[in-house]
Amino acid sequence: xxxxxxxxxxxxxxxxxxxxxxxxxxxxxxxxxxxxxxxxxxxxxxxxxxxxxxxxxxxxxxxxxxxxxxxxxxxxxxxxxxxxxxxxxxxxxxxxxxxxxxxxxxxxxxxxxxxxxxxxxxxxxxxxxxxxxxxxxxxxxxxxxxxxxxxxxxxxxxxxxxxxxxxxxxxxxxxxxxxxxxxxxxxxxxxxxxxxxxxxxxxxxxxxxxx
Numbered sequence: 001x002x003x004x005x006x007x008x009x010x011x012x013x014x015x016x017x018x019x020x021x022x023x024x025x026x027x028x029x030x031x032x033x034x035x036x037x038x039x040x041x042x043x044x045x046x047x048x049x050x051x052x053x054x055x056x057x058x059x060x061x062x063x064x065x066x067x068x069x070x071x072x073x074x075x076x077x078x079x080x081x082x083x084x085x086x087x088x089x090x091x092x093x094x095x096x097x098x099x100x101x102x103x104x105x106x107x108x109x110x111x112x113x114x115x116x117x118x119x120x121x122x123x124x125x126x127x128x129x130x131x132x133x134x135x136x137x138x139x140x141x142x143x144x145x146x147x148x149x150x151x152x153x154x155x156x157x158x159x160x161x162x163x164x165x166x167x168x169x170x171x172x173x174x175x176x177x178x179x180x181x182x183x184x185x186x187x188x189x190x191x192x193x194x195x196x197x198x199x200x201x202x203x204x205x206x207x208x209x210x211x
Contacts, residue, residue, distance in 0.1 A: 004196045005184070011203060012132045013125065015150040017050055022149065023116035024053040024086075026107045028123040028131045029065035029098055030153075033162035034173075035074070037153030041122040043080055045151070051120060054080065057106060058087025063098040064163065100131055101192055104138040112143040120149045126176045127164070128152040130184050130193070136202050137194040147206050 025045050027038040042054045054075070058068035066074075068087040076082055090098070091106045100123075111119055123131035132150040139146045156162070158174040169179060187193040194202075 004200060005181075008133075008196050008200055008203075009129045011200075012129045012150040013152050016207070017120065017149055017151065018118050018147070020118075021049060022051045022118040022120045023111070023114075024055050025051045025120045025122060025151075026135070027054065027056045027071075028100060028103050028121065028127065029057055029063070030124055030127075031064040031163045032066055034124040034153075034156065034164065035066065035071070037124045037156055038122050039075055039078055039080070040154035041151055042075060043078060045120065046080060046084055052084060053086055054084050055086050055088050055107060055110065055119075057090050057098065057103060059090055059095075059098065062096065064168070065098055100127075100134040101138070104131075104134040105142070107135065108138040108142045108146060111146050116146065118147045118149065120151050122151050122153050124164075124173070125152040125155050126173055126180055130180050130187075133184065133188075133193050133196075133199050136199045137192075140194055140198065140202065147209075 025042060027042060030038050045051050046054065056068060056071050061067040061070065072085055072087065075085055088106055088110045090102060091109050095102055107119065121132055121135045128150060135148045139148055156173060159172050161170060162173050163170050164176050169176065184193065188195050
């Protein structure tokens with residue numbers, strides 16, 4: 001298990017991107033402390049023509065996420081074209097909280113409804129392995145043919161204190177890694193996340209089809 005998790009972590013942090021443009025990039029919600037990581041990835045992928053669409057949840061502020069309207073304006077201010085930014089509805093629509101499972105489900109439902117074939121997902125680097133696992137979990141349950149690719153957000157100072165996890169957890173970014181590993185173990189055991197083995201099999205199948 002430990003060796004498989006190590007492999008998965010390395011592959012999610014160093015994934016190969018699709019040879020042809022993806023239908024969209026999905027940004028997992030971040031707190032204000034970490035949102036720069038996601039914005040930088042969005043700007044880079046648009047500039048490099050890896051995609052033309054940036055998706056993020058169109059909710060109000062909740063669970064530490066500043067909200068879709070705030071993110072829309074923040075990314076516009078960074079020079080990201082307005083017509084590249086798309087706020088998507090959460091699933092369930094009446095949710096009063098956000099977590100990676102809801103975000104991943106919302107993204108996959110949107111991808112299915114719009115016939116997307118390939119989506120890149122981005123979170124802060126310390127959260128990226130779990131966020132990618134959540135995205136794959138949702139795809140396996142809702143839209144198994146969807147190809148999901150992993151691109152971690154821009155690394156921010158690791159010894160800087162930041163708020164994370166629904167705005168309730170505060171530590172250095174390096175210190176937040178341990179909590180993410182515990183969540184992977186806990187949520188996989190609960191069945192909320194696909195197992196490490198299942199996610200690796202998904203990755204292997206995806207990559208073989210790309211050859």
